[in-house]
Amino acid sequence: MSxxxxxxxxxxxxxxxxxxxxVLAAEGKIVDVFETSRTLGGRAxxxxxxxxxxxxxxxxxxxxxxxxxxxMKMVGADPTKLLKRIPLRLEFPGxxxxxxxxxxxxxxxxxxxxxxxxxTWREKFAAVRLMQGLQxxxxxIQPDISVAQWLANxxxxxxxxxxxKVMWEPLCIAALNTPVADASAQVLANxxxxxxxxxxxxxxxxxxxxDLSNLFPEPAAAFVEARGxxxxxxxxxxxxxxxxxxxxxxxxxxxxxxxxxxxxxxxxALVPELAASVGHFAWEPIVTTYLTYxxxxxxxxxxxxxxxxxxxxxxxxxxxxxxxxxxxxxxSARGRHLGIPMAELERHIHAEIxxxxxALPEPIKVQTITEKRATFxxxxxxxxxxxxxxxxxxxxxxxxVAGDYPATIEGAVRAGVAAAKAAALAANAPDKLPAQITEKx
Numbered sequence: 001m002s003x004x005x006x007x008x009x010x011x012x013x014x015x016x017x018x019x020x021x022x023v024l025a026a027e028g029k030i031v032d033v034f035e036t037s038r039t040l041g042g043r044a045x046x047x048x049x050x051x052x053x054x055x056x057x058x059x060x061x062x063x064x065x066x067x068x069x070x071x072m073k074m075v076g077a078d079p080t081k082l083l084k085r086i087p088l089r090l091e092f093p094g095x096x097x098x099x100x101x102x103x104x105x106x107x108x109x110x111x112x113x114x115x116x117x118x119x120t121w122r123e124k125f126a127a128v129r130l131m132q133g134l135q136x137x138x139x140x141i142q143p144d145i146s147v148a149q150w151l152a153n154x155x156x157x158x159x160x161x162x163x164x165k166v167m168w169e170p171l172c173i174a175a176l177n178t179p180v181a182d183a184s185a186q187v188l189a190n191x192x193x194x195x196x197x198x199x200x201x202x203x204x205x206x207x208x209x210x211d212l213s214n215l216f217p218e219p220a221a222a223f224v225e226a227r228g229x230x231x232x233x234x235x236x237x238x239x240x241x242x243x244x245x246x247x248x249x250x251x252x253x254x255x256x257x258x259x260x261x262x263x264x265x266x267x268x269a270l271v272p273e274l275a276a277s278v279g280h281f282a283w284e285p286i287v288t289t290y291l292t293y294x295x296x297x298x299x300x301x302x303x304x305x306x307x308x309x310x311x312x313x314x315x316x317x318x319x320x321x322x323x324x325x326x327x328x329x330x331x332s333a334r335g336r337h338l339g340i341p342m343a344e345l346e347r348h349i350h351a352e353i354x355x356x357x358x359a360l361p362e363p364i365k366v367q368t369i370t371e372k373r374a375t376f377x378x379x380x381x382x383x384x385x386x387x388x389x390x391x392x393x394x395x396x397x398x399x400x401v402a403g404d405y406p407a408t409i410e411g412a413v414r415a416g417v418a419a420a421k422a423a424a425l426a427a428n429a430p431d432k433l434p435a436q437i438t439e440k441x
Contacts (some may be wrong), residue, residue, distance in 0.1 A: 005147060007030065007032070007255045007256050007257075008030070008257045008423050008427060009033075009034065009247070009258045010024075010031055010033045010258075010397075011034045011249075011257045011258065011259070011260050011261060011270070012042065012260065012263075012398075013033050013034075013035035013037075013041070013042065013217060013221070013231065014041055014045075014217070014261060014263075014398070014412060014437040015041065015042060015044055015068075015217065015399075015412040015413055016218060016261045016398045016408050016412040016413065016416035017033060017035075017042070017106075017259070017261030017397060017416060018033070018224075018403075018416070019220070019413040019414075019420070020222065020261060020417070020419055020420040021033045021220065021221075021229060021396050021416075022070070022074065022075050022223050022420075023416070023420035023424075024423065024424060025150060025229050026227075027420075027424050028227075028229075029423075029424060030228045030319045031229040031230075032159070032229065032230050032232060032255070032314065033221070033224065033230070033232065034098055034235045034237050034249070034254070034378065035231065035232065035233050035234070036234070036235070036237075037233070037234065037303075037328050038233050038234050039409060040212055040213050040218055040221055040231075040233075041165070041212050041217045042263070042412075043056065043057075043373075044056070044059050044212045044409055045212055045217070046211035046213035049154055052323060052326075053211050054211075054290055054367065054369065055212045055288070055372055056212075056369050056371050057212075057286045057330070057369070057374060058290070058313075058315050058328040058330045058426075059208065060174075060206065060303070061083065061207075061208070061209055062195050062203065062204060062206060063085070063195070063203060064191075064202040064410070065206070065413075066196040066410075068184065068216070068414045070414045071413060072216055074223070075220045075222070076219055077216055077218045077219035079218075081312070082209055082210050083207065083208060084206070084208075084209050085202060085204050085206040085210060085379075086205045086207075086302065087100050087102060087108075087200075087204065087207075087304070088108075088164070088196075089301070090167060090202060090305060091305060092118070092304070092306070092307040094165070094197070094305060095118050095307050096116070096117065096118035096165065096307070097116065097118060098116040098165040098279070099112060099115070104199075105198065105200045105202075107201050107204070108200045109131070109196055111178075113128055114115075115181070117414045118162065118166065119163050119166075122159040123159055123160055123161075123162055125404065126154075126156030126159040126160045126163065127143075127156075127160065127167070127439070129156050130154055130156060130160070130304075131257065133154070134192060134193070134197070134277060135197060139189045139190065139192070139193040139197070140186070140189070141185045141186045141189050143380075143381070144180060144184055144185060144186040144380040145171045145185050146180065146181055146183060146380060146382055147168070147169075147176075147414075150188075151164055151168060151180075151245075155238075156297070157206075160280075164309065166305070167183060168180075168308060168379055170305055171313065172201065174326075174332060175373060175408065177284045177286060177332045177378070177407060178284055178333055178377050178379065179284070179334055179335070181209075182377060183378055183379070184379055184380045184381070184382065184406075184430045185380065185396060186294070186380065187404070187406050188436075190280060190405065191405070191406070198274060199415060207302060207320050208320065208321075209320050209321055210321065226336075235300050235416075237249055237334075238296050239251060239438060240258065240260075240271060242391065245281055245377035245392070245393075246393075247393060247394065255393075256393060256426075257393045257394075257395070257423040258393065258429060259395045259396075259419045259420070259423055260274075260394065260395070261396075261397040261398055261416065261419070262398070263373070263398070264376065264400045265278070265283075268376045271391070271394070274385070274389065274396075277385035278376075280323050281382075282379070283371070283374075284333045284334060284369060284370050284373075284375050284377050285333070285334065285338070286331070286333075286370075286371045286374035286375070287330070287331040287337060287345075287368065287369075288329070288330050288331075288369050288370075289328070289329045289331075289345070289349050289367070289368040290312070290326055290366070290369075291328075291329065291346075291353065291359070291363040291365075291366050292323075292325055292326045293325045293326070293327070293363055293364060294322075294361060294365055297325045297326070297357060297361075298319065298324075299314055299316040299319075299327060299357070300356065301355065302316050302319045302320055303315050303316075304356065306329075310337050310345060310348045310350075311329035311349045311351055311352050312332060313329070313330045313333055314330075314356075315327065315328040315330070317354075325364075327353055329349045329352075342368055345368075348368045350363060366369065373409030375406070376399075376400050376407055378407065382406065384401060384402040384403070385400070385402060387402070387415060387418050388422055393423075395422050395423055395427060397415045397416045398412060399412040401416065403415060416427070
């Protein structure tokens with residue numbers, strides 16, 4: 001006796017939602033995706049303007065983003081063409097340079113530290129001891145404390161002042177988007193485990209050479225639609241309620257399973273019962289300023305750090321995306337930049353770029369995009385909601401869902417994959433769905 005195929009909906013077409021939809025489509029499921037915006041990508045998306053397309057934040061990936069890279073390949077988005085792979089290179093011009101050679105791990109990191117410019121031999125050996133201590137403890141920091149406290153408590157703290165300034169703190173803020181005084185040392189340890197302490201390629205920087213929507217969400221949408229699914233753009237889901245053993249969207253469509261892949265602060269409007277699961281979250285911004293100069297202007301490297309400035313990282317969009325003369329300046333997390341007028345901040349950033357490029361002319365155009373709630377604040381012992389809710393057939397997907405990673409593209413993709421597997425299992429054998437499904441790492 002045949003049964004009707006199970007219908008699955010994904011609400012939200014960011015990286016988590018499109019990862020979930022792509023995995024379901026690959027398993028032969030027909031899936032509907034609902035997205036409020038015309039543009040896919042959520043909090044990592046393209047921003048189409050009249051003359052060019054920018055991103056709402058200049059994100060980077062690393063070689064450790066195994067699920068993101070796997071799904072990109074699955075949907076036909078070739079990482080070798082869409083991402084510029086650069087071996088680990090941390091450069092603060094005139095102050096610090098660390099470059100990892102193409103050697104097997106862990107030699108690549110050891111060699112990079114030993115040959116680094118701008119730090120003393122004591123600092124180099126202190127950094128090696130810190131990483132060795134993490135490995136000895138299996139990258140577990142118990143109890144979880146702030147990154148600032150963890151670094152201060154380490155026996156080599158007195159020998160790591162400069163290295164903390166140009167390596168540990170910038171890596172923490174870039175990865176966790178949370179100030180070091182508040183950031184979780186355990187989550188940073190997870191990131192270091194899978195990047196610096198893993199195989200050599202895991203620490204590579206992967207810089208997008210297309211806008212963030214075309215990096216994965218749009219190819220994933222084409223993949224889903226080619227397999228019978230549907231992407232409902234500019235469709236804001238107004239209501240989601242349980243009807244018998246199903247879920248009803250907007251008093252119309254009926255689905256057996258629903259994956260909620262919206263930003264956490266939108267949960268309460270759709271499912272009030274879930275509001276408490278993220279009610280204790282705080283939020284961190286990301287500010288990205290795009291400065292357009294004459295086409296011959298370019299940075300010495302595709303990506304550079306800024307020490308003691310308002311900007312934290314600079315990216316040459318000409319080298320990466322073909323937008324010649326454009327430099328993107330990124331400021332992650334809370335900081336002093338939020339206390340000054342935007343025009344003043346943009347002038348400071350222009351001056352900081354001018355210290356790297358002699359005779360820098362005034363910018364032709366300056367555009368700043370502020371994502372006020374770009375990520376949750378990744379604090380110690382933060383309780384994050386599980387992917388599987390207490391409501392039958394309802395799953396959560398997003399970079400905020402419980403997991404090892406902070407709010408990153410990889411965290412979002414992993415959450416989407418886990419939710420898709422749970423929804424597919426529920427569709428195939430609803431009576432065998434376990435009480436809790438956790439992501440296998």
